[in-house]
Amino acid sequence: MYKVLVFAGTTEGYEICRFLADHQVQTMGFAATEYGGKSLTENEYLTVQTGRLDEAAMEQVFAQEKPEMVLDATHPYAAEVTGNIRTACEKTQTPYRRVLRESGSHEEKAVYVESVQAAAQYLDQTQGNVLLTTGSKELAGFTGMKDYQERLYARVLSLPNVMQACAELGFEGKHLIGMQGPFSRELNAAMLRQYHCKYLVTKDTGKAGGFQDKIDAALECDAVPVIIGRPLKEEGMSVKECKRFLTEQFLLIHQPHITLLGIGMGSPEMLTVQGKNSLDQADLLIGARRMVDSVRRPGQDAFIEYRSQEIKDYIDSHPEYNNIVIVLSGDVGFYSGAKKLLDVLQQNRLAQGTTQPEIQVQCGISSVVYFMSRIGLSWDDAKIVSAHGRGCNLISYIRNEKKVFAILGTSDGVAVLAKKLVEYGMGNVLLYVGENLSYDNEKIFVKKADELTEYTGDPLSVICAVNETCEKRLETHGIRDEEFIRGKAPMTKEEVRTVSLFKLRLTEDSICYDVGAGTGSLSIEMALRAHQGKVWAIEKKEDAVELIRQNKVKFAADNLEIIEGLAPEALTDLPAPTHAFIGGSSGNLKEIVRLLIEKNPQIRIVINCITLETVSEALETAKEFGFEENEIVQLSAARSKAIGRYHMMMGENPIYIITLQNPQK
Known part of the structure; x- marks a missing residue:
């Protein structure tokens, strides 16, 4: 038994038949002619019936098949057929749904008439050649015009019986054009120019009937469109609304083909051939307005959005779209939103049970x-x-x-x-x-x-x-003491800095504090190593703060911020750090460490101690806060000093370097 019977004969009807069959809904499609039936291919879910049915035959089919619904997607001018389908559905108590073709847009330069006869009467009062695109069935209505055989050029289907019928009405030779559509704007315009036509006659056949391409061609060629209005003022669903309704009615799984397309800089000339083909086939574009407007085809639907979750939600709620293109600037792999968007869409499809999501990524030309x-x-x-x-x-x-x-x-x-x-x-x-x-x-x-x-x-x-005078970045830390601008403020010597920085284990994006920064030597080295992170130098002495500022400029440490104040109060409003170096605590070591672990329980802390009292305080602090990693290194360094022709080693103050950290959870 068939769940749905579709009366097709139009592009919309064929599209709905294919939509249902693709979603494995048993469907029977009806086409009035064998020519129309060739637009559909039968399969296990779709059966095609050709031939005209009167109301009695329709009743018999409905009673026999007992479908869940009948969809009427016949031509907007087939008023009699629509009436028969409605009556047969009422008599057999079969649910009926009308699918309407979308009307074309109103054009101010066009002439609107109610019927073929009215169009002929209007044209009879004018001069100039006329291109008729209303089909062979309407030609008889124009034969009452004077000089119609000289002025009118009829475009009809190239079927033998059609050509014969037109010839019998007096349309012959170059005045009878046998062609099969669809017809593009360019082809319509070429025909208007070829036959020097001043008028183009068409019915309002909507987007699917090539209506807008006819109107655009006429306006391009300075020809007047003569539009025959629809005979019925009907209510019903558009194709999109019908697909949405069917998805909800039969609980269909929506699996559109989605393309993430890099469109280059934005100019249409920057599109790849692959990208142009994808855009030509799309029935929905999604993206930021600037990008959508730059590549949108005439009449193409669009959703203006760039946020991943909103895009996903829109696709889920609009099953009428089968071929969706999401346009992204530049190349999808170059600082693009494609990665996040792809993750959201793939998670969504996997949640629906689809193991092979139809999501294609197409590259573009990057900036x-x-x-x-x-x-x-x-x-x-x-x-x-x-x-x-x-x-x-x-x-x-x-x-x-x-x-x-x-x-x-x-x-x-x-x-x-x-x-x-x-x-x-x-x-x-x-x-x-x-x-x-x-x-x-x-x-x-x-x-x-x-x-x-x-x-x-x-x-x-x-x-x-x-920058022709660029300075190569050192692969390791290590700036000589002499390179820093120095004053009376204390400075951590280069040997101690080397070991302390090693113990910190910075990454390029670390967030660091230097508490008690002095001249800022260690702050500068931290900033240069964590060059895509951030370093805060905290120092209470005004003269030392000025030295840090001077060294910041000298070494172009733009990611170094200077905080004048006393820790821990000066740290309160700063972002959570990943690393901290404490070179001076002013007796507040325990309070400083408490604040640091409140901001980040896994922070890595390196403390430099000169006095044994500070070492003792650091060990008590480590024990109180339960640091699992607790390492002490005692460093003694000596430098040579020339005395006459001899050299003597002069010892620096011994330093205790204490490293504290809890393991990552």
Whole structure:
């Protein structure tokens, strides 16, 4: 038994039949002609019946099959057929649903008439050739026009019986065009120009009937569209609404084909051939407005959204879409939202029991590839980063790399970067700036950083910084004491810094405190090693704070923040650290450690102690807070000193280096 009977004969009807069969719903599709039936392929879930049925035959079929519903997707002008289907459903008490073709948009330059006869009467009062696209059945209504055989060009199906019937009405030779659709805007326009037509006659057949392509072609060729309105004012569902209804009615699992497409910079010219094909086949586009608008096809549905969960929810609630393209800027693998989106969509499909989700990822042209080619520089030796919506210490990269490409995200992004470069003595760095890449208002230029400190540009921008005097980043910590700006404030000597930094075990994104920073020597080394993290130097003495500021500028440690104050109070409002170095506690060691482990129970702490009393306090603190890792290293270092022609070793104060940490849970 068939669950659904579909009266097709239209693109919408065929689409619904295929939709039901694809979801394994037993369906019988009806087409009035063998020609229409060829648009459907039978399978185990779809049976196709051809031939016209009157109302009595419909009743007999409905009574015999007892379907759960009948869907009427016949042509909007087939008023008699629709009436017969309704009556047969009422008599057999079969649920009936009407599927309507969406109307075309209203066009101010068009002439709207109620019938074929009205169209003929209007045209009879005009001059100029006419392209008729209403089909062979309506041609007789135009034969009453004077000079119709000279003015009218009829486009009909290229079937022998159709061509014969048209010839009998007087349409012959070049005035009879036998062709099978669909017809694109370009083809419609070519025919209007070929036959010098001033008018195009069409019915409002909706999107699926190529209506908009006809109207667009007519307007392009300065021809007047003559539109024959629909004979019935019906109520019903669109194809999309019908698919949604069927999904809920039969509890169908929605498994659309989803493409995550990188569209390049945004200009249509930047699309790959693969991307263009995917967009041509899509029945729904999803993405940010700028990107959707740049690639959207006429009449294509769109959902303007970039958040992953909202996209997933929309797809779940709209089963009418089978081929969905989610457009993403640049390349899907280059600082793209594709990763998070892919995770959300795949989790959703796996939760529905689908082991092979139909999600395809298609690459695009990234901004770095495009921009570097436009400025004539290679990018294989460039450091590539993004400062758009994420933390990024660009100063550190530019100081240590000859060439840095970065995505920015604010209108003052170039100026902010340029000011920092000038502050850290890098005003001569060349900044190549690119804005609105690939668009008509694309802007690309190059200037020194010190010329761009007041520049305001477009947020949609990238830069390439070229620093010919870059300093290679050391693979290990180790700055000589003599390189620091020094005053009277105490400084942790380089041998002690070396061991202390080793014990800290920093990563490039560590969040660090330096408590009792002194001249900031250890703060600077921490900042240079954790160059994409953050370091806070806490120091209570005003003269020492000034030394830290000077050293920060000298070493371009842009990720170093200086807090003037006494710990632990000065630490209260700071973000939770991953590491802390305590070089001076002013007698507050226990309170400082308590605050640190409150912020992060797994924090790694390194303490430098000179006096035995401080060592004792550190051990008591370690015991009180139950640190499982508790290591003490006693370090004695001596340096040679020249005395005449001899050298003597002069000892430094011995240091106790204590490491505390609880294991990661």
